[in-house]
Amino acid sequence: MLNCLIVDDEPLVRKQIESYVEQIPFLHLVGTTRNPVVAQAILSTEVVDLIFLDIKMPQMSGIEFLQTQDIYQQVIFITAYPEYALQGYELDVTDYLMKPVTFERFLKACEKANAKITGVASVKMNREQPDSLFVRSNHRLEKILLADILFIEAMLNYVQIVTRNKKYIVYATLKSIEESLPAIDFLRIHKSFIVALNQITTLEPSQVRVAEYILPTSRRSQQLLKQRFNEIHQRNINK
Template sequence: MKTHEVIKPKCLIVDDEPLARDVLRRYCNKLPVLHLVGECSNAIDAYLFLQTNEVDILFLDIRMPELLGTELVQSIKNPPKVIFTTAYKEYAWDGFELDAVDYLLKPIRFDRFLKAVNKALPGLENVLLTNESFEMERKSGIDSIYLRIDRKQVRIVLDEILYIESDKDYIKIFTQEKMYLCRQTISSIESMIDKSEFVRIHRSFIVPIKKIKSYTHELVEINKKELPIGKFYLNHFLKIVATGAS
């Protein structure tokens, strides 16, 4: 072996959502210091994989069918460094009780992913990307999210959203073609989408900035639909539309 070769930390992705695995795979491939050795769609397959394969970093979803990510970690005698991933903030404490390196909330931003990797691999300067690469990744962002609708994980393309409306414990996502009804809070959706692309204008409404046709201090017009601007959100909204950034 050449003397200058570096042994790369081995990583395993475990998540039952295809989109989540795609995002993590892309992020891992952008960091030359990491070596992605496998992907599993459930914790049971991951358990079997770990019996015969050495892994340094485990990107692990918490909420999965049959066996939770936290239960997987508890079943392993000498678990690797664990970076938990989930769409549910309430699972954070369970993860940290198991000495996880970090906890990433979906949809995972590249800057948070990079921060978590640096926690797992302190002192490895080649983890850091150039500013140009980081800016390109930041701008590329995430173009869709998966939401549980009618017992299925449904892909919602962010660019197709006209506006999002809260209705008690549900949200309505309106697109040009149809309306999606999902049992989720508007605050949880707000945390999943890019704040440079969307702005909350009311306790019950979130809108995509580039689809705003016109506005006053009371109303926003999108696709011939007028939506109210709440007094609490007005100043922030005016700042966003004036600068074009959050």
Template sequence: MTIRCLIVDDEPLARKGLKEYIEDVPFLELAGECDSPVKAAAILQTQPVQLLFLDVQMPRMTGIEFLRSLPQPPLVIFTTAHPDYAVESFELNALDYLLKPISFERFMKAVMKARAYMDVHQKKDADYFFIKCDNKLEKINFQDVLFVEALQNYVAVHTTQRKFTTYLTFKGVEEYLPAERFIKVHKSFIVAVDKIDSIDGNELVIGQHHIPISRNLKDEVMEKILNKRYLRR
């Protein structure tokens, strides 16, 4: 995933430093740089921009005012020498607030936060994914997944239609699947919560499949599966 960035800062040296930092990060792409919010607004109307590096104190309009004026702003990381606006910036849902001079370490921490945010939201927006299986790219809808099983160097994705075996890591699949819909119940199994038919002791039943629940995960698994839906006398 590449994040397209726009630098908005009236200080040439500040823009130069941010540009160099962006060029050093593989998942960032510079969409442009400008010295005023007015010019930034024109760029946002003509180019896709996912992340703004936005100064606060600028002529005619502050970065805070500019952010307020945007009906659908991209992610924003403020870059400023003034600490006084931090609270106000976070009230406007800014992702981070970097004080100049900005170290590369602090810059990386901020952009990794942006990357993580976009990863989560892209997963929520998508309702399917592709995996390579038998030399073909197979499309799998999240809604069709029953459970995922670790098989040594492979992973089996069991769906309502069939089983897909692919050369992936179990951890990689676990990190990709939406946490609100799937849960790891055993070192070798991830299940779709809404596909569970019953709980039989230390096993989950999904159709004809019986999936073990790890002893050390059982409390967490039961809490998520039942989620206040357990009616008892």
């Protein structure tokens, strides 16, 4: 499910996009506004995956909106002005839709955003090289060895993959990353954390230690974590 935000100063366009969003099962509308300044406030308090953004607006243009802040979300421009297409792609937007937007074209753009966010494009690579995880970070496809991963943390609009030597900022959901990892070696121990079981050095009642990090554990995960932690160590002993 992608949380999305509509930013457009035309009421009829906002209503149309809202109706399109309601028809797409993997979209969930968390906000709609005519004002880019209000949109900035929404982004600071809500988890947003996808922004439908107009270009020409009174307070601030969509171009200025993207240029004045760090945007990790996927962005789909919806505009009546084709002359901004090149500039939009230079800003690495997901798609550029011309008004009036048909539902078919809108759906195609949303499916493209969904593929980028969930990592569908790299699923084949992950299956072919099960000892590695392929993710998109800083506009590049990165190969991360599973053996190097310490833990993965969910942030507001992205996840942070922490390895022995580096941290990767990945615009994806924790769930999509979890589905790409082997369940025998990784466990979700908290709503915001997945840990590499063989990297745990200390298991405590409400937390675990991994290298120099202390990670919280949920009450629900603690019994399973203890069981899996013991299985990993027993497996290592028997090697």
